[in-house]
Amino acid sequence: MTTRATSIGWGVTGVLAVVVAWELYKYLGPAEGVTVGDTGDAGSGQIILPRTHDRAMPHVWSMIVRLFEPTSGGDSPALIVSVAAAAAVTLGIAVVGWLIGVLVGFGLSLVMQRWRLLEWGLLPWIVVSQTVPLIALAPVINAIGNQIDRSGTPWPQWLSVAVIASYLAFFPVAVGALRGLQSPDRIHLDLMRTYGSGYWPTLVRLRLPAAVPHLLPALRLAAANAVLGVVVAEVSIGMRGGLGRMLIQLAGQGSSDPAAPWGPIFGAVVLGLIAAGSVALIGVGLKDYRRGEATS
Amino acid sequence: MTSALPAAVKATGVDKVFTGSRGEVTALAGVDLEVAAGEFVSLIGPSGCGKSTLLRLIADLETSTGGTLEIFGKSASQARQDQDYGIAFQQAGLLPWRTVRDNIGLPLQLHGQDKRTRAARVDELTALVGLDEFVDHHPDQLSGGMQQRVAIARALASQPRLLLMDEPFGALDEMTREYLQSELTRIAAETQAAVVFVTHSIPEAVFLSDRVVVMSPRPGRITDIIDVSLAGERDEALRESPAYFERVTAVREALHGTHVDRPNER
Amino acid sequence: MTPVEPRALPRWARYVAPIAVGVIGLGLWMLYTSVLGAAPRMLPDPVSILQELIARWDIIWADMLVTGTNALIGLLVGSAVAIALAALAARSRAVDGMAAPLVAALAVVPIVAITPVLNTMFGASSQFGRQAVAGLAAFIPVFVNVLRGLRQTRAVHRDVFRASGATSDQTFRFLTFPTALPYLTTGLRLASSLAVISALVAEYFGGPAEGIGTAIATYAKSGRADLAWAYVAGGIIIGLAFFLVASLLERLASRRSSA
Numbered sequence: 146m147t148t149r150a151t152s153i154g155w156g157v158t159g160v161l162a163v164v165v166a167w168e169l170y171k172y173l174g175p176a177e178g179v180t181v182g183d184t185g186d187a188g189s190g191q192i193i194l195p196r197t198h199d200r201a202m203p204h205v206w207s208m209i210v211r212l213f214e215p216t217s218g219g220d221s222p223a224l225i226v227s228v229a230a231a232a233a234v235t236l237g238i239a240v241v242g243w244l245i246g247v248l249v250g251f252g253l254s255l256v257m258q259r260w261r262l263l264e265w266g267l268l269p270w271i272v273v274s275q276t277v278p279l280i281a282l283a284p285v286i287n288a289i290g291n292q293i294d295r296s297g298t299p300w301p302q303w304l305s306v307a308v309i310a311s312y313l314a315f316f317p318v319a320v321g322a323l324r325g326l327q328s329p330d331r332i333h334l335d336l337m338r339t340y341g342s343g344y345w346p347t348l349v350r351l352r353l354p355a356a357v358p359h360l361l362p363a364l365r366l367a368a369a370n371a372v373l374g375v376v377v378a379e380v381s382i383g384m385r386g387g388l389g390r391m392l393i394q395l396a397g398q399g400s401s402d403p404a405a406p407w408g409p410i411f412g413a414v415v416l417g418l419i420a421a422g423s424v425a426l427i428g429v430g431l432k433d434y435r436r437g438e439a440t441s
Numbered sequence: 442m443t444s445a446l447p448a449a450v451k452a453t454g455v456d457k458v459f460t461g462s463r464g465e466v467t468a469l470a471g472v473d474l475e476v477a478a479g480e481f482v483s484l485i486g487p488s489g490c491g492k493s494t495l496l497r498l499i500a501d502l503e504t505s506t507g508g509t510l511e512i513f514g515k516s517a518s519q520a521r522q523d524q525d526y527g528i529a530f531q532q533a534g535l536l537p538w539r540t541v542r543d544n545i546g547l548p549l550q551l552h553g554q555d556k557r558t559r560a561a562r563v564d565e566l567t568a569l570v571g572l573d574e575f576v577d578h579h580p581d582q583l584s585g586g587m588q589q590r591v592a593i594a595r596a597l598a599s600q601p602r603l604l605l606m607d608e609p610f611g612a613l614d615e616m617t618r619e620y621l622q623s624e625l626t627r628i629a630a631e632t633q634a635a636v637v638f639v640t641h642s643i644p645e646a647v648f649l650s651d652r653v654v655v656m657s658p659r660p661g662r663i664t665d666i667i668d669v670s671l672a673g674e675r676d677e678a679l680r681e682s683p684a685y686f687e688r689v690t691a692v693r694e695a696l697h698g699t700h701v702d703r704p705n706e707r
Numbered sequence: 708m709t710p711v712e713p714r715a716l717p718r719w720a721r722y723v724a725p726i727a728v729g730v731i732g733l734g735l736w737m738l739y740t741s742v743l744g745a746a747p748r749m750l751p752d753p754v755s756i757l758q759e760l761i762a763r764w765d766i767i768w769a770d771m772l773v774t775g776t777n778a779l780i781g782l783l784v785g786s787a788v789a790i791a792l793a794a795l796a797a798r799s800r801a802v803d804g805m806a807a808p809l810v811a812a813l814a815v816v817p818i819v820a821i822t823p824v825l826n827t828m829f830g831a832s833s834q835f836g837r838q839a840v841a842g843l844a845a846f847i848p849v850f851v852n853v854l855r856g857l858r859q860t861r862a863v864h865r866d867v868f869r870a871s872g873a874t875s876d877q878t879f880r881f882l883t884f885p886t887a888l889p890y891l892t893t894g895l896r897l898a899s900s901l902a903v904i905s906a907l908v909a910e911y912f913g914g915p916a917e918g919i920g921t922a923i924a925t926y927a928k929s930g931r932a933d934l935a936w937a938y939v940a941g942g943i944i945i946g947l948a949f950f951l952v953a954s955l956l957e958r959l960a961s962r963r964s965s966a
Contacts, residue, residue, distance in 0.1 A: 152808070155801070158804070159804070163809070195828035196828055276899075276949075276950035278943070284924045284935070285923070285935055285936065372817055373819070376819070380912055410821055413816065417812075418812060500866075502866055522872050528867070534861070
């Protein structure tokens, strides 16, 4: 067996192990979970193990079967179709957010590499901005967007969502690209200097190619972050049409239809994988620039 | 050679075959070698001749695939457990988070010696390698040569009767190298330990050794053993003496002789 | 000309530059809001945000405690599980093979999406769903970094330990663990930020009506801009606190890891 086939085999085993663990706990665990410190009043005590009845933990096969049943009864389309439609909306916004984030992040990295003073001034703020939950601003940004829209300049809601997603996407690109642009060895820079090569030729012939191994993981992370940002923003500002809102809606009916929320959850998982996978495809085309890359 | 003591190293028909993804590679074939107690023996040869592999077999860092190997009459594995040898590599291999003192004391600590015994032994060793002033420094504060001296002190910590050295001076500049060679001959004489020394420098091998073992690759084997037997002290004057140059030439011819024998090389 | 050498900038510029950027940013913000008065109503000026933060500190602090506790529990439990699993993966090919693709997938998937389901499993009044999401988010960087760290022992060091006849326990205590320590603290630093952000974001996905995130969403919807922003500031304070403590740990651990 080739190493690739082996690792895929292990991966499938891993997924199966998770499924088995889920079903095993569902079979063995108490129906109402385990609560410590229950005083007899409703809602007292701290629940430490989850409930296992079908409304809380549906069987894995129920989740899958549910995908092919109508979304909301009657002759509405199958859940999987609705999920795919919602995922397409979410993905579209995520792509816009990703593009904005990549452009801003890359632009920032270029000016920070060119002018050391800007790096010193901006980088600490960029780093700190990622350690604090600025995504909490999502509802506020939406409210601002609504005001701008009302005041005459068109500002559709999805644009607010894309802006929030781009904020999550720009950081890895800015930091990764800066590190990449600064990565050429001293001797290579000296060599370019002896050729009398100016800023732009050095950038195009040396710094950009050298940045590729740093840039690719950054772009992948940015894609995953953009998807996350869109899902979160959809939920926090209640935008319709995408996966996030659909998830909340179906979860609201969870007690009567417990397997339904898993549809959009699977959708979000697939979306994250698609986003990261598409960026990995970019890397395949650039493989000559990744020869020195340490495998990780 | 008859001696009251068992030989420091006794290899009889030792083979080593590595099995990798691209089939089998014979690193050593039929190696016979005996190193007497207190003797200084160098292994020399081009890359791939198996000199490092032989050293690693003696140290029980690898296991031979054929033949027998005895260290002071025991198996290599037993000799390792009993700390009969100390070892130094081309890289000093010091732990960066430990001071010089704690690096030298590491083997003693691993064998459960108490702090006071360790401190006393470390003081002796730092004096021996001339690093008394640096015991509380960290490795990153030392030069390459000083790091290598710490590694040698560490190899000597458990008072081994055999010292194994795998190109310990290979990464150093010529000046430092010559200085450490002189130091090593002095230390070897003081500790009475046998030394097996891997190198690819002919002058180094001749300067240090009682005997030089010449090896050749594909498959790795011993092609010649040259008795250096330079009388007297190894000092700087020796490096200029005619006897020394004569031995250097002898080793060089032994090395190149194996080259000429191979038909596809001019 | 090519500035191959960075032009000689005075050392103090390194510290003054970020402060200057901060002051300029603040100035522009105030200019836009207070002086020009052109800003949307949802973007208040920094001074009134600060006043609101001080005036309502009691209720903001109470919600900060809820979100902060969720993040902390998630961080601690998630990291502990990650360390244990990484240790297993470092020893067992099977665990590594199963965990590696799962963790790689988990890293690119919006984990918060499972919050509603967790809330059903543990009951809507439980904070557990949020803690679990924070824990999962923290798990990933700790697992990845610890596993990498456990594999960083250099061949020459392993040889030294084997040649010294060290037992496998001793090799772990004196070599593998100290080598992995800086990687662990790096993982913890990344995880600390992720735990805070995830705990907060998970609040948007339902559950009890306490916490910074719920408050921001509520007040943003009802148009109380100052209070919503003051809550955002509360979230920032939690994030900074986690980040600073974790960075300090990292600094301590990586002192001698070079060379």
